[in-house]
Amino acid sequence: xxxxxxxxxxxxxxxxxxxxxxxxxxxxxxWYRQRNLPKxxxxxxxxxxxxxxxxxxxxxxxxxxxREALLAEALAQHSPGGAIAALAHADLGxxxxxxxxxxxxxHRYAEQALNGEAIMCxxxxxxxxxxxxxxxxxxxxxxxxxxRLSGTKSFVTNGAVADLAVVTAVTEPATGRTHRISMFLVxxxxxxxxxxxxxxxxxxxxxxxxxxxxxxxxxADHLLGRQGDGLAQVLQIFTHSRVAISALTLGTAAGAFDxxxxxxxxxxxxxxxxxxxxxxxxxxxxRHAEIEAARLSLWKACWKxxxxxxxxxxxxxxxxxxxxxxxKTAAWAADIFGAASVMFEHPVxxxxxxxxxxxxxxxxxxxxxxIIFREVIKRYA
Numbered sequence: 001x002x003x004x005x006x007x008x009x010x011x012x013x014x015x016x017x018x019x020x021x022x023x024x025x026x027x028x029x030x031w032y033r034q035r036n037l038p039k040x041x042x043x044x045x046x047x048x049x050x051x052x053x054x055x056x057x058x059x060x061x062x063x064x065x066x067r068e069a070l071l072a073e074a075l076a077q078h079s080p081g082g083a084i085a086a087l088a089h090a091d092l093g094x095x096x097x098x099x100x101x102x103x104x105x106x107h108r109y110a111e112q113a114l115n116g117e118a119i120m121c122x123x124x125x126x127x128x129x130x131x132x133x134x135x136x137x138x139x140x141x142x143x144x145x146x147x148r149l150s151g152t153k154s155f156v157t158n159g160a161v162a163d164l165a166v167v168t169a170v171t172e173p174a175t176g177r178t179h180r181i182s183m184f185l186v187x188x189x190x191x192x193x194x195x196x197x198x199x200x201x202x203x204x205x206x207x208x209x210x211x212x213x214x215x216x217x218x219x220a221d222h223l224l225g226r227q228g229d230g231l232a233q234v235l236q237i238f239t240h241s242r243v244a245i246s247a248l249t250l251g252t253a254a255g256a257f258d259x260x261x262x263x264x265x266x267x268x269x270x271x272x273x274x275x276x277x278x279x280x281x282x283x284x285x286x287r288h289a290e291i292e293a294a295r296l297s298l299w300k301a302c303w304k305x306x307x308x309x310x311x312x313x314x315x316x317x318x319x320x321x322x323x324x325x326x327x328k329t330a331a332w333a334a335d336i337f338g339a340a341s342v343m344f345e346h347p348v349x350x351x352x353x354x355x356x357x358x359x360x361x362x363x364x365x366x367x368x369x370x371i372i373f374r375e376v377i378k379r380y381a
Contacts, residue, residue: 003299005070013070019048020078028079031205033345037085039119039161046116050075051090053098053114058107060098060114065305069247069298076251077258080354083248084361085206088157089113091241093120096166097185099240100225100233105185109164121162123153123186123211124234131367133168134177134231138213140169140184146220147171149186149213159209160197162188166237167213168230181230185222192216202357204350239312242362243305246298246318249358253291253326256351260333274336287332290325297321313375320368326355 005013020028024044031037045051052068053060068090076083094113097106097120112118129135138151149169156165164185171182188195194212225233261284264275274280301314330351334341341348359365 009067009070012067013074016048016050016071017074020074025078028082028205032079032081032350035205037082037161037205037207039116041082041085042089042116042119042161044116045086046114050086051094051114053090053094053110055110055114058110059103060094060106060110062098064302065243066299066302068244069302072244072247073251073254076248077255080248080252080255080350080357081203081206083251084203084357085158087241087244087248088122088206089120091244092122092237093158093162093164093166095237095240096122096183096224096233099236100183101185102221104221109185113164118163119158119161120164120166121156121158122234122237123156123159123165123167125155126152127154131364133234134181136168136170136181138167138169139173140171140182140218142171143217145217146222147184147218149184149216149218151213153211155198156209156211157203157206159211160195160207164188165211166224168234171230172228175228178231179228181234182227183224183230183233184218185224186213186216186218190216202353238362239315240305242315242319243298243301243311245358245362246294246301246315246322249319249322249326249355250291250294250298252351252354252358253294253322253329256326256330256333256348257287257291259348260336263336283332287325287329290328294318294321294325313372316363316368316371316375319362320365320372323355323359323365326358330355
């Protein structure tokens with residue numbers, strides 16, 4: 001098994017890191033303080049091809065999952081909030097268009113989305129429907145020219161700035177849980193759309209928004225996939241995006257670890273460097289080992305994605321291990337900096353907060369354990 005990275009990919013990642021250090025980092029710092037991520041960010045990510053797709057013959061073609069994971073980790077090491085905005089656009093919104101959009105829809109929207117000119121999001125979670133995805137209540141009523149959607153999506157990343165949303169809604173209320181939902185591509189500039197930005201404290205400067213739809217018109221050809229298959233489709237999207245959020249979470253851990261380690265080798269306490277105290281040296285070794293284990297798990301998931309193999313178990317293992325490593329590392333890093341870490345402006349402050357977001361996105365730790373259990377038990381059934 002070869003763990004070396006291709007030279008071309010290494011060069012691309014270094015160029016991306018150069019972009020971060022060469023100007024985008026200072027912009028992200030300013031946007032963090034302002035708690036606002038402008039559309040400029042999305043176009044900048046599109047310019048460097050950070051969204052993980054190319055367009056060929058009018059259709060979206062997925063690039064290497066491994067490449068996307070390395071880019072996401074690099075971005076999240078500095079700004080998990082920026083990374084989640086890019087993820088929501090590429091691995092939730094664009095993923096829905098890629099997997100289930102007709103050639104006509106892809107031809108119409110793909111180039112704009114890849115350039116960051118048309119920002120995308122996914123609206124699925126509702127106030128009473130989170131982990132229980134099938135429990136959503138938003139309704140889609142058939143109309144002469146397509147559909148009319150009414151209801152509320154509670155926690156939508158990019159909802160404040162998005163132009164297009166992949167939205168799940170009930171089309172078959174009398175049918176069983178598995179076939180009552182369909183998926184739509186919704187133009188958020190249509191009449192009847194109301195956006196309320198929520199006051200979250202994680203993944204700053206990305207937004208979290210409540211989308212209220214009231215009799216919003218959706219053309220018939222904006223149905224994504226097949227009517228009644230929306231539940232299976234959104235779960236498929238989440239399986240794919242679980243790999244990307246694992247990379248984001250790994251970057252969160254790595255960013256916190258880097259800051260703390262630099263501090264530990266510079267600051268002295270009780271006559272020696274913090275890093276030279278045995279307790280801290282052991283902690284550094286533990287945190288490093290946990291991050292490396294999560295990274296290897298993520299790389300295996302990417303390897304299976306790129307080979308076209310079933311990666312559900314690997315994606316959930318990667319997410320579970322990345323969150324566990326990031327939780328420990330971010331809290332440990334905050335301890336290294338002491339009281340300064342509670343200040344919003346301090347570079348380490350965001351990491352413990354943002355791990356909280358990672359532990360919820362694309363399924364809680366209990367959901368990951370449930371998926372892993374189901375995949376394991378299949379082999380013994």
